[in-house]
Amino acid sequence: MSKKIIATASLAGCFGCHMSILDIDERILDLVELVEFNKSPVDDIKKFTKRVDVGIIEGGCCNSENVENLKYFRENCDVLISLGECAIMGGLPALRNGIPIKECLAEAYLDGPTVGLNTEKIIPNDPELPMILDKVYPCHEVVKIDYYLPGCPPRADLIWDALVALLTGSEMDLPYEVIKFD
Amino acid sequence: MKEKILEIISNYNKDKTRLMDILHDIQSIAGYVDAESIELLHKELGISASQVREVISFYHFYSSEPLGKVNIYLNDSVTAIMHGREAILETFEKECNVKEGSVSEDGQFGLFHTSCIGMNDQEPAAIINGKMFTRLTPYRVKEIVKDLKSGKDIKELIYEGDGGGRNALPGIHSMVCNNIRRRSALLTHDYTPFDVTKKVLANTSPEAIIDVVEASNIRGRGGAGFPTGMKWKFGRKAVGDHHVIICNADEGEPGTFKDRVILTEFPELVFEGMVIAGYAVGADIGLLYLRYEYKYLLNYLNGILADMRSKKLLGNGINKIEGFNFDIRIQLGAGAYICGEESALIESLEGKRGEPRDKPPFPVERGYLNYPTVVNNVETLALIPKIITKGSDWFLGLGNKASAGTKILSISGDCNYPGIYEVEWGTTIKDILDMSGSLDVQAIQVAGPSGALIGEKDFGRQISYTDLPTGGSMIVFGKERDILNDVVMNFLNFFIEESCGSCSTCRNMTSVLKERFTKILNGRGVKSDIDDLLNWSELLKVSRCGLGQTAANPITSSITNFRHLYENLIQKDVVFDTGFDLEESVKASCAAVGRQPILHNM
Numbered sequence: 001m002s003k004k005i006i007a008t009a010s011l012a013g014c015f016g017c018h019m020s021i022l023d024i025d026e027r028i029l030d031l032v033e034l035v036e037f038n039k040s041p042v043d044d045i046k047k048f049t050k051r052v053d054v055g056i057i058e059g060g061c062c063n064s065e066n067v068e069n070l071k072y073f074r075e076n077c078d079v080l081i082s083l084g085e086c087a088i089m090g091g092l093p094a095l096r097n098g099i100p101i102k103e104c105l106a107e108a109y110l111d112g113p114t115v116g117l118n119t120e121k122i123i124p125n126d127p128e129l130p131m132i133l134d135k136v137y138p139c140h141e142v143v144k145i146d147y148y149l150p151g152c153p154p155r156a157d158l159i160w161d162a163l164v165a166l167l168t169g170s171e172m173d174l175p176y177e178v179i180k181f182d
Numbered sequence: 183m184k185e186k187i188l189e190i191i192s193n194y195n196k197d198k199t200r201l202m203d204i205l206h207d208i209q210s211i212a213g214y215v216d217a218e219s220i221e222l223l224h225k226e227l228g229i230s231a232s233q234v235r236e237v238i239s240f241y242h243f244y245s246s247e248p249l250g251k252v253n254i255y256l257n258d259s260v261t262a263i264m265h266g267r268e269a270i271l272e273t274f275e276k277e278c279n280v281k282e283g284s285v286s287e288d289g290q291f292g293l294f295h296t297s298c299i300g301m302n303d304q305e306p307a308a309i310i311n312g313k314m315f316t317r318l319t320p321y322r323v324k325e326i327v328k329d330l331k332s333g334k335d336i337k338e339l340i341y342e343g344d345g346g347g348r349n350a351l352p353g354i355h356s357m358v359c360n361n362i363r364r365r366s367a368l369l370t371h372d373y374t375p376f377d378v379t380k381k382v383l384a385n386t387s388p389e390a391i392i393d394v395v396e397a398s399n400i401r402g403r404g405g406a407g408f409p410t411g412m413k414w415k416f417g418r419k420a421v422g423d424h425h426v427i428i429c430n431a432d433e434g435e436p437g438t439f440k441d442r443v444i445l446t447e448f449p450e451l452v453f454e455g456m457v458i459a460g461y462a463v464g465a466d467i468g469l470l471y472l473r474y475e476y477k478y479l480l481n482y483l484n485g486i487l488a489d490m491r492s493k494k495l496l497g498n499g500i501n502k503i504e505g506f507n508f509d510i511r512i513q514l515g516a517g518a519y520i521c522g523e524e525s526a527l528i529e530s531l532e533g534k535r536g537e538p539r540d541k542p543p544f545p546v547e548r549g550y551l552n553y554p555t556v557v558n559n560v561e562t563l564a565l566i567p568k569i570i571t572k573g574s575d576w577f578l579g580l581g582n583k584a585s586a587g588t589k590i591l592s593i594s595g596d597c598n599y600p601g602i603y604e605v606e607w608g609t610t611i612k613d614i615l616d617m618s619g620s621l622d623v624q625a626i627q628v629a630g631p632s633g634a635l636i637g638e639k640d641f642g643r644q645i646s647y648t649d650l651p652t653g654g655s656m657i658v659f660g661k662e663r664d665i666l667n668d669v670v671m672n673f674l675n676f677f678i679e680e681s682c683g684s685c686s687t688c689r690n691m692t693s694v695l696k697e698r699f700t701k702i703l704n705g706r707g708v709k710s711d712i713d714d715l716l717n718w719s720e721l722l723k724v725s726r727c728g729l730g731q732t733a734a735n736p737i738t739s740s741i742t743n744f745r746h747l748y749e750n751l752i753q754k755d756v757v758f759d760t761g762f763d764l765e766e767s768v769k770a771s772c773a774a775v776g777r778q779p780i781l782h783n784m
Contacts, residue, residue: 064780067764102774125775132771142762 003033004053004167008040009073011066012093012136013059016153017084018042021056023156031160034167039076048076054166055079057145059086061137062093065130074143079166082139083159085152090136097135105132150179186211187219191226198227199551201237201533205244206514214245240535240682242296242517243474250285250292252330254278255309259298259436260672261594261657262305266319270306273320277327290331297519297676298436299475302594302657303361303601311336312477314358316345348446353482360443361601364617366588367580368448368565369604375450376495378567383461384503388418391462391570398574399586400566404430404522404559405629405653406728410566413556416546417463420554425465427456427508428550428557432473432527434519435630436676437655440590441560443602445472445479448564449486453510455563457500458570460508463556468496468510471527474517483512519680523727524557525549526682537684538727561590561654581607584648591645591652593618595627596660605645612641614656622661625744630655631673632732635665635739665740666747667703673736674699681729687722688730694718695737706761707752716741 010018018041024031038052039045055077061067074080085091096104109115109123139145149162158178165172190207194200204223208215215238224231238244243255254274258267271282278291285292301307304316313336315326329339337355344350345359362369383391396411417425429452433441444452456468472480487510490496498507513531515521521530525539528550549555565587569577581587585607591614594600598619605614615623627635628645629652636643636650643650659669674696683689698715701707719734741748753759765781772779 064764064768067762101771105771105774123775125777127777127780131768131777131779133767134770135767137762137767141760143760144758 003036005038005050006035006040006054006056006163007038007048007052007073007077008042008056009058009069010041011057011059011069011087011139012062013084013086013091015041015058017058017087020084020151020153020156021159024160025156027160031163034164039073048072052077053079054081054163056081056083057087057139058083060090060093060139061133061142063130063132067133067142070139070142079146080139080143081147081149081162082145083149084154085150087139088148088150090138091152094136094138101132101134183212184218184222187222188226191223196226196228197533198229199531199533201227201229201234202513202516202530204533205238206516209244213251214248216246220246236535237533240518241474241515244516248285248289250280251290252311252336253292253294255294255296255299256282257297257299257301257305257307257309258295258672259302259305259676260669261302261437262307263668263672264595264663265305267306269320270308270318270323273323274308274327277324291327296475296517297680298434300433300439300442300473301358302437302439302592302655304359305594309475310339313337313339314356314475314478315339316358348482351482353485354446354479356478358442358446358478360447361599362443362447363599363601364603364605366604366606367568367577368444368451368561368588368590369602373448373451373568373571376454376490376493378570379454379457379495379501382570383458383506384501388462388464391458392418394570394574395462395566398569398577400562400569400577401585401647402559403561403565403589403653405435405632405651407647407651410558410562413546413558414459414462416544417465417554417556420547422553424467424551424553425460425463426467426469426550426553426555427459427463427465428524428527428531428545428555429456429468429470429560429563430522430524430527430557431476431560432471432515432522433560433653434473434522434680435632435653435655436673437594437627437630437657438592438653439594440592440602440654442476442479444560444564444590445476445483449483451564451567452560453486453490454495455558455566456510457495457508458566459556459558459563461500461503461506463554465556466507466509467550467553468508469531469550470510470512471515471521471531472512473515473521477514480512480514487512518682519676520682520727520729523729526727527557528555535682537682538729540726559653582644582646585646589645589652589654591654591656593620593656593658595656595658596620596623596663597658607646608644610642610644611636611650614645615641615658618656618658620658620660623658624661624663625659625665625669627655627657627659627669628652630657631676631736632728633735633739635669635736635743637743640743665744666699666751670699670736670740671696671703677729677733677736681733685725685730688725688733691718691722692733695734699737701761702748702751704761705751705753706759706763707748708756708759709752710757711752712741712745712748 037043039048055073082088105123220234223234238246280286280291280293301316306318307316347360349356392414400410401407496509500506518536520526521536523538526536530536545555578586588604591603625637678692681688719738722734725731768779
C-alpha cells in the first residue's frame, strides 16, 4: 500500500496544535510508516509538490494570507480537517470579533500601553503585509471543511486515533470525555 | 436632585419590587438615570448597583445615558416600513439634525427606533415624549419639529384633532383612532358597567362563577389558549397568603392592537372582569400590566379605577360582600416584548428584568411574589362580564366546537380597511381578507411574527385553536411585496432585538439564522443552506419560553409556504459555498490603515 500523504498548516493559531501532533511521542515513528508529509512546518516544504490525501489546519483566518493559504490547502487536499479551537471557532484571536477593526488597530499601534516606540504613530500599511480581516473567521466559514477535531489543543491521542481511523478506513472511538470541554 | 430622588424612593416605601415605577419617576424628572441615582437606589433599596443597572439596560425606554430633551421613538414594524417609514426617518434625521439611535449634538433631540407600538392600522407612527403620533407624513414631521423647536409643548402639537370615540376624552386626548370595523359579542354596547358586580356576585358563590366560565369553554385570548375556567380553578385551589389576578395588557406581538382599543372603549369590561376573577379565585391583589407604549391611556384608566373605588366597586368589602377585598393597581412597563410572557411579566412586576421563569411551578401555584397568580389577557377578562350576564350557552353558540366565542382581530398591511374586526372563531382567512378589503394578496401573517406566514393555498383555513390559532394579529402582504427581504428579515431582526438573552439558543441561533438567511439573499446560497435553516430552527424549540420557541417561525413558515422564493435565489450549479467574501472582509482594515486592497490571485 502506498503511503498516504499529509499536509499541515498553522494559520491564526499558536502552534499549540502542532505541538500536540508531536505529542504522539514515539508513535510518530509508526506514523511515518503510514504517511508521508508534504507541505508542512514539520518538514518545511513550502509548496505542494503532489496531491495530498489529508490536510490538517490549525488556527482560523485573521488576515488575507491565512485565507490564501487555506484556499491553497482546499485545492490540494482531498480531505481537510479543522484541528483545535481556533480553526473550529476562531479561538482566542476571535476575542477581537465585535470590536471594530479600526479600534483594534488603534489600540495595538497608537493608544495601547506598549506603543511607546511608535513615535511616528504609524499603523503598518506596507503593501507586502497581509490585509487584516474585519473579524477572525473559523475555517469552515471560508472553505469546506470535512472533519473537526476539537480541543485546545486536541489531545495527542485524539489526533493519533483520528489519523489512524482516517488512513485505515476504520471506525473511530469518540468517548464523551474526548469531545467535552468545560 | 438627590433630595428629589430620595423623595421618589420614599414615595414607594423603599420597596425594591417597585423599581419599575421608581425608574420611570426618576427618568421623568432627570431625563435619564445617572450613576448617582443608581448609587442611591443601591443604598436605599438594598439591592446591588448592578441589579439596578441590569434592569435599566433590559428595558427599551430606560436609559443610563443622557437622552434628548425631546425623544422620538419611531416604530420599525413591517407595516410602518410598508407605509413609508424610511421617508419619515429621513425627515426626522434632517430636521432634527440627528442620526437614528443617537442624540443631537445640542442635546435637543433623541431619535430611536422601537419595536411595534400597537399602531399598525395607522402607520407610520412614533412616540414623542410619551405622546403618540400616528399617520405621519414628511410634511407633518416638518411641522412637528418646527413647533418643537419653537418651544411648543408636546400637548399642543395635535393639529389633526383627536381620534374618534373615547380618544377625544380629556383624560386621553390622543390622535389615535380606534378603527373598529366589525362588532360582535365583546364590542357591542349591550353592557351596563358593573351590573354583574352589583347584582350577581352577592348571591352567587365563587365556585358557581367558575362553573359558568368553565362551561362557556372560553380559552385565553392572548394566543396560548389555556382554558380560563381551569386556570381559575387551579388558582382558587392553590394555597397562599394572598391570591393575585393579573391582566396582561402588554400586547407586543407585532401587528396586534386590539387590547389598546378594548382598553380605550371598554375598560369597565376589563376591570369588572378582573373583579369577577378576583371574587372567583379569592384574590385580593389585582394588577394590570400596561405596556409603556400605551402610557397615554394611564391617567384615563387610573381615573376609572378611582371612580370604582369611590363607588365601593374596589377596595374592602366590595358591594358589601363580607371578606371580598380586592383592588387593582396599574403597572407601567418600559418596553420589552418578552414581558407579554406571563412569567416574564411577573418578574417585571416585581421590579426585575423581564426574563421568563422556569416552569413548573406555574404562576397559578407560585406567581407574583410567590403568591398563587392568575394571568389573563385583556380580551379574555373583557368577555367575562358578558359571559356571566348572558350565560355560557350564549357564548357556546358563537364560534365553532373547539373554539367558543369571538376573536378580535387586528388587521393591517396591504388592505383597504385596516382596523379592529371582531369575528367568530371558525372564520376563514378568505373571509377575513374580503371583509378588510385586501386585494391581490400574496401572503398573510397570522398571529404575528411568532405565528405563520401563509399563502393562497391556505386561505380556506379557519382561525381556530385547532387550525390557525391566533392572538389576533393579521398582517396582509400584497403581490408586490418582497416577502424575504422586507417581511422575514424584519421579523428576524425583531426577535434578535427582543430576545431576553437568557437561553443561548434564542440569544445566538436567531443571529446565526439571520446570517445564513442573509447569505441566501446575497445570492451566495446553495440548496443545503435551506436545509440547514430548517434543521437549525429545531434547536430553538428547547428555549425556555414562547419567544425563543417561535423565533424561527418566520424562517420555517416562509420556507414551508414560499419555498420557491428561496429556490429562486440559490445558486443552481454550486453545491457548496461558504459565502466568504475577501474583498468585503478586508475593506474596513484597508480603509483604517489607508491602503488599497490587493485582491489578485486570491
